[in-house]
Every structure is written in C-alpha cells, then in structure tokens.
Amino acid sequence: MGRPDVRALRVGRKSSLLLLLLNGAAAGGQAQQHDAPRGVVFGAQAIGVLTSMQPTPEGRKRSEAYLTQPVAALIARRGVLAARVTLSAEGLTLDRGELTAGAWGEGFVDRRHPHTFFHEIMVDASRAGHCGRVACRAGLFAGKGFVPFGSDDPMSRPFVAYPVNHHLAQILERAVAGAQAGAGPVTIELALFNGDEPTDAWEWPRWSRFGDSWSARLELVPARGLALAVSYADVTSPEARPGSGPDHEKWHVGFRGERAMGPWAVGWLAEWARTDELDGFFRYESRLGEGAVGRGPHRLAYRYERSERPEEERQSAYRTFRPHLDNSVLGITRWTLHTVRYGHRLPWRGGAVEPFIEATRGTIREVSGGLFNPEALYGRATVNRISAGVKLVWAIDRHRMGRYGVHDLSRTQ
Numbered sequence: 001m002g003r004p005d006v007r008a009l010r011v012g013r014k015s016s017l018l019l020l021l022l023n024g025a026a027a028g029g030q031a032q033q034h035d036a037p038r039g040v041v042f043g044a045q046a047i048g049v050l051t052s053m054q055p056t057p058e059g060r061k062r063s064e065a066y067l068t069q070p071v072a073a074l075i076a077r078r079g080v081l082a083a084r085v086t087l088s089a090e091g092l093t094l095d096r097g098e099l100t101a102g103a104w105g106e107g108f109v110d111r112r113h114p115h116t117f118f119h120e121i122m123v124d125a126s127r128a129g130h131c132g133r134v135a136c137r138a139g140l141f142a143g144k145g146f147v148p149f150g151s152d153d154p155m156s157r158p159f160v161a162y163p164v165n166h167h168l169a170q171i172l173e174r175a176v177a178g179a180q181a182g183a184g185p186v187t188i189e190l191a192l193f194n195g196d197e198p199t200d201a202w203e204w205p206r207w208s209r210f211g212d213s214w215s216a217r218l219e220l221v222p223a224r225g226l227a228l229a230v231s232y233a234d235v236t237s238p239e240a241r242p243g244s245g246p247d248h249e250k251w252h253v254g255f256r257g258e259r260a261m262g263p264w265a266v267g268w269l270a271e272w273a274r275t276d277e278l279d280g281f282f283r284y285e286s287r288l289g290e291g292a293v294g295r296g297p298h299r300l301a302y303r304y305e306r307s308e309r310p311e312e313e314r315q316s317a318y319r320t321f322r323p324h325l326d327n328s329v330l331g332i333t334r335w336t337l338h339t340v341r342y343g344h345r346l347p348w349r350g351g352a353v354e355p356f357i358e359a360t361r362g363t364i365r366e367v368s369g370g371l372f373n374p375e376a377l378y379g380r381a382t383v384n385r386i387s388a389g390v391k392l393v394w395a396i397d398r399h400r401m402g403r404y405g406v407h408d409l410s411r412t413q
Contacts, residue, residue: 039077043351043396046070047160049389051099055378057110057317067093069155071119073396082408083123086145086401090114091201097318101360101385102164102335104309106197107322112162114201116173120145124405131183139180139405144205146402147171148178148189148217149231150252151271153401158267158292158299158343160358160387164307164335165286168273169252171215171233172402173198175205180406187406189217195236196243199322209243212236215250225258240323249276265294277310282329284308299343299354305362306336311372331370337362337383343391351394360385 047068054061070089076082097103097111106113124141146153150169154162163169171193178191194205195213215233222228231252237245254271269290276283286307293300312320313328321328343356364374364381375381400407 041075041395042073043075043394043399044070044072045391045393045396047389047391049160049387051385051387053099053101053383053385055380055383056099057314057377059377059379062099064099066098068098068160071155071396073120073399075399077408080125080127081123082126082404084120085118085122086120088115088117088119088201091117095201098162099385100161101337101362101383102307102309102364103162103166104164104320105167106199107320109312109314109318109320111318112166116198116201116203118144118204119173120401122404124408126180126405126408128406134183136183137180137187137406138182139407140178141180141404142177144173144175145404147174147176147193147215147233148180148191148402149215149233149250150273151229151254151256151269152403156400157269157290158301159290159303159339159341160356160389160391161339161360161385163286163288163303163305164309164337165271165273165288165305168250168275168284168286168307169254169271169288170402171235171250173205174213175207175210178404182406185221187219187221189215189219191215195238195247196241197238199241206241209236212243226255227257228255229253242323245323246278249279250274263295267292282310282332284310284332294345297345299341299345299356301341301343303339304337305339306334308332308334308367311366311370329370331366331372332368333372333374334365334367335362335383336365349394351392352397354391354393356389356391358387 049068050065052063056062070093071086073086075084091114094114097108097113100112103110103112122141122143122145124139126139128137149171154166174193176191176193178189180187180189192211192214194209196206196209213235217229217231219227219229233250235248237243238248239245252273256269258267271288273286288305290303310329311331311333315321337360339360341356341358343354345352345354361384364383366372366374
C-alpha cells in the first residue's frame with residue numbers, strides 16, 4: 001500500500017467534525033422557533049483623517065491624509081434567514097496602505113493593508129427556542145467573511161488606528177462555512193475555511209483550498225452585556241497562496257462588556273492572543289486592553305497594547321516579500337503602545353458625524369535575539385502618532401462584523 005495523504009486525512013477529520021456539529025445544530029433547531037422580524041437595512045461609514053507619525057522606516061516624520069474605512073453594508077432578514085454584503089473601497093482609497101504604528105500583514109509593514117472589495121458576503125440561518133427548561137439556539141452560516149475566531153473587527157471598535165495584533169486576534173476575508181449550537185449561557189462554533197489570506201484588495205479566496213483550515217470558538221455569556229470567549233484555529237499556509245508555506249496555530253482568549261451606568265455608556269475589551277509558526281519555532285503573543293466611556297456627545301477611549309510581530313525581509317520601506325518564507329524572518333519586535341482618543345458625536349440625518357483626535361505613544365523592542373535592529377531602521381526606539389479627522393456613519397453604527405447566525409438573534413428579536 002502507498003503512503004496515506006496526511007493532508008487529506010486532516011481535512012477529512014475536520015469535515016467529519018463540522019458535519020457532526022451541523023447535525024447537532026439541525027436537531028437543536030427543532031425547538032420552538034422565535035422568528036426574527038423581516039427587513040432590509042442599508043448603511044455606510046467613512047473616516048476622513050490626517051495622520052502624522054514619527055519615526056517611519058524612512059527615518060523621518062511623515063504626514064498623510066486619506067479616506068479610510070469606506071464601507072457600505074446591506075443586511076436583509078426574513079424569518080430564520082439573513083444575508084449580508086459589506087463592500088469596502090479601501091482598494092481605491094488606501095492602495096498604498098494606511099500609515100499606522102506597528103501595522104503589518106498581507107505584505108504590508110508599518111502600514112495597514114487595504115481590505116478586499118467584498119469584505120463580507122454571508123448567508124446564515126438561526127433559530128432559538130427552549131429545549132426543555134433551557135433556552136437553546138442553533139445556526140448555520142456560509143460565504144466569504146470572518147472566521148469564528150478571536151475578537152471583533154477593529155473597524156467596529158472606537159479607534160481609527162488598527163492595533164498591531166490585527167492578524168493575531170482576527171481571521172477574516174476567507175471562504176468559510178460553519179455551524180453553531182448553544183444552550184443557556186454557552187455557545188460553540190465550528191468552521192472550515194481556506195487558509196490563504198488575500199494578497200491584494202481585489203483577490204478572492206483560493207477555492208481549491210477551502211477546508212484546509214478550521215477553527216472553533218466557545219463563548220460564555222454570564223449576563224447581558226458580558227461575554228468571555230476562547231478560540232482556536234489551525235491555519236494552513238496563510239502567507240503562501242499555493243499552500244507551500246508554514247502553518248499557523250492560533251489561540252485567543254477575550255473578555256468584553258458593555259454597561260449603562262446612569263448617564264454614562266461604558267464598554268471594554270481585554271484579550272490575549274498567540275500565534276505559533278513552524279510548530280512554535282516562531283511565536284508571537286499579544287495582550288490588549290480597551291476601554292471607552294460616553295456621555296451625551298462626548299466619547300473618550302483608551303487602548304493599551306503589547307504585541308509582537310515578525311520582522312521580515314523588505315522589498316521597500318513599507319512592503320515585505322510575498323510569498324513569505326520562514327527564512328525571511330529577521331527577528332521579532334514587541335510594540336508597547338498607549339492610544340487615547342476623544343470624539344464629539346453629533347446626530348445628522350439618521351446617522352452621526354464625529355470629529356475626533358487620536359494619539360499614540362510607545363516603544364519598539366527586539367525580543368528574539370535576531371538580526372533586526374529597530375533603532376537602525378527607525379532611528380530611535382520610540383514611536384509617536386497623532387491623527388485628527390471626522391467619522392461619518394449611517395445606520396450601521398452598532399453592526400458587529402463577523403457575528404453571524406445565533407449571534408444575530410439578540411439584535412433581531
């Protein structure tokens with residue numbers, strides 16, 4: 001007999017796990033149904049911003065202005081079914097990336113990459129009822145969008161600048177299919193997806209690779225407005241599209257909450273994330289905490305982050321070589337950043353206009369003993385960034401991207 005195909009066996013096991021959960025979700029759906037109302041919601045947002053950062057890989061201060069996070073979303077619901085399409089124009093407005101302290105991923109470095117034109121195209125079904133005396137729910141989802149792993153898309157959080165840990169704490173823009181089942185305060189999600197990440201804003205997932213990666217998330221909601229989640233993902237060759245690159249093993253633990261305290265609205269997020277590459281030969285960890293308070297038109301937020309990122313061989317000041325190879329990692333840096341934001345939110349024609357100012361200060365340190373020297377590239381080991389601009393949002397201010405199926409029930413009943 002010939003040697004068995006190890007990757008085929010891995011995919012087969014993942015498919016069996018998903019089918020098992022799908023069957024469980026279908027059975028759970030036999031409970032008494034609470035139909036969500038019908039309706040179509042259209043919304044949009046965009047941020048005009050001027051950012052100044054020092055230092056940069058060019059060894060000098062740099063200032064840029066652009067339109068960031070220009071998205072439009074259509075969400076349609078009818079009974080147990082829902083569909084959503086979220087379009088992003090960042091491929092047009094941020095073709096060279098957004099100047100952001102510590103940003104990396106998809107071949108960009110020290111700039112946040114533009115997201116793909118079709119950010120989400122997702123259909124899902126969910127039912128909720130009672131299984132005996134316990135509230136239960138079940139859901140299915142499929143399309144292109146967010147994998148059930150980690151925390152919310154930073155676009156739906158208070159800050160304009162993405163955190164350094166964007167590629168450690170989220171997996172997005174993949175072809176994904178999954179199932180969910182929940183009882184009482186506990187929900188479990190399991191999904192299959194393609195491992196390869198996009199390499200430009202117009203790229204689609206490599207459909208032939210669908211199912212080579214999987215993720216699971218367990219979420220506990222002990223009280224309304226509080227959620228604790230643990231996620232795991234096995235991602236095959238994310239940075240080499242043909243599938244020949246190193247795999248990633250990812251863990252994430254997050255705790256988030258929202259509370260109304262008299263006239264104050266308070267929200268917070270605390271998370272830990274870790275990505276192992278080449279079975280832990282390279283390890284990147286992140287710790288992040290965010291807090292925001294609002295009263296009337298005033299919005300104040302603070303973020304602390306201590307995240308590690310790979311320092312790869314660069315083909316220019318802001319781009320690294322793709323496909324990524326393991327021998328192109330020159331070291332690992334740790335970015336410790338403090339970010340403060342103030343916004344003044346004013347209602348306008350069914351939406352809102354929010355002028356804001358946001359500032360970041362922090363340090364860069366090489367932690368792996370590798371060849372990379374931050375001070376040689378940047379000229380110093382501290383970083384400062386300040387941004388000022390205006391956020392426009394209409395109808396999707398509370399839309400949490402990547403929350404499909406059963407996570408949508410509380411918003412539609």
